[in-house]
Amino acid sequence: MDENASKADLGLLDLPWEDVLVPHVLSHVPLQTLVQLQRVSKQFLSLIQLYLANCRHFHLAPLGPTLPREAFCSLLRDSRSLQSLSLHCCSDWLSDSDLLPVIGQNLQLHRVELRGCSGLTRRSLVAVSLTCAQLSHLGLAHCEWVDALSLRSLADHCLHLQSIDLTACRRLKDESVCYLARKCVKLRSVSLAVNANVTDEAVEALAKSCRGLESLDLTGCLRVHDHSIRTLAEYCPGLLSLRVNHCHNVSEQSLEPLRRRGVEMDVEPPHQRALVLLQDVLGFAPFINLQI
Numbered sequence: 557m558d559e560n561a562s563k564a565d566l567g568l569l570d571l572p573w574e575d576v577l578v579p580h581v582l583s584h585v586p587l588q589t590l591v592q593l594q595r596v597s598k599q600f601l602s603l604i605q606l607y608l609a610n611c612r613h614f615h616l617a618p619l620g621p622t623l624p625r626e627a628f629c630s631l632l633r634d635s636r637s638l639q640s641l642s643l644h645c646c647s648d649w650l651s652d653s654d655l656l657p658v659i660g661q662n663l664q665l666h667r668v669e670l671r672g673c674s675g676l677t678r679r680s681l682v683a684v685s686l687t688c689a690q691l692s693h694l695g696l697a698h699c700e701w702v703d704a705l706s707l708r709s710l711a712d713h714c715l716h717l718q719s720i721d722l723t724a725c726r727r728l729k730d731e732s733v734c735y736l737a738r739k740c741v742k743l744r745s746v747s748l749a750v751n752a753n754v755t756d757e758a759v760e761a762l763a764k765s766c767r768g769l770e771s772l773d774l775t776g777c778l779r780v781h782d783h784s785i786r787t788l789a790e791y792c793p794g795l796l797s798l799r800v801n802h803c804h805n806v807s808e809q810s811l812e813p814l815r816r817r818g819v820e821m822d823v824e825p826p827h828q829r830a831l832v833l834l835q836d837v838l839g840f841a842p843f844i845n846l847q848i
Contacts, residue, residue: 569599573606582607587616591627609634615642625649629657638662644671644695652679659683669695671721678706685710692716697723697747704732711739719745723773726751733758737765747773749799756784763791771797775822778803782810789813796820 594601650673665688691714696702702725717740743766748754754777769792774780780803799822800806808826
């Protein structure tokens with residue numbers, strides 16, 4: 557047989573799977589396409605399963621809302637090597653029974669994103685804390701099932717945690733945040749936004765225990781005052797970002813020293829806010845010498 561004709565007959569699946577297709581081809585294919593390829597043939601199904609079994613990063617967005625629960629369970633049935641798992645688009649159907657097997661068989665997870673997964677319970681967070689000893693990032697924004705008990709479990713077992721998003725986790729109070737701060741001293745990024753239970757006590761605990769803190773989101777924390785912001789400025793010299801929008805008890809008096817250090821903020825200085833207001837009223841921005 558002609559050698560050129562033989563090469564012409566070769567198809568995609570004739571390439572080495574583990575050495576070529578899995579690491580160099582499928583890693584660049586969107587998840588939605590991988591799901592569709594599974595239906596092409598039994599060979600493609602086997603190839604995709606091989607890829608997913610060795611996949612290190614699994615991000616379900618934007619497929620999450622349309623993916624059937626059964627498909628999710630099938631996709632990650634054999635996974636053992638995940639390092640990053642993002643499921644923040646699965647709030648409509650994801651439950652503990654779906655997530656726990658995935659967590660239990662992927663011991664190398666260091667990033668888990670569960671933003672808005674309202675169908676879960678504290679069982680999932682406890683499972684993450686007991687299984688993922690090397691966890692560095694955890695996203696729990698708008699997970700109102702997060703409570704003091706589950707957060708304590710996380711703090712006791714995930715001592716390498718560097719980033720946590722607790723936005724709108726309204727069941728948490730100062731005591732839980734203080735415990736987390738004392739245990740997870742490597743924290744660099746924390747969000748406590750949209751939680752009326754958070755007070756100066758929690759902010760000061762973070763400042764004094766997590767001195768490498770770089771980013772703190774306190775948006776809408778109505779019970780935070782200037783005192784804790786001053787403590788933050790004193791104990792966290794590496795702070796880069798601070799969000800205090802709608803913190804009505806935090807004034808420019810405590811923010812100004814941080815501004816001088818170049819800390820990025822989501823509220824403008826008083827003179828800048830006055831100019832914006834004046835522009836809204838007049839319809840244009842007048843020239844004002846702010847150095848006068």
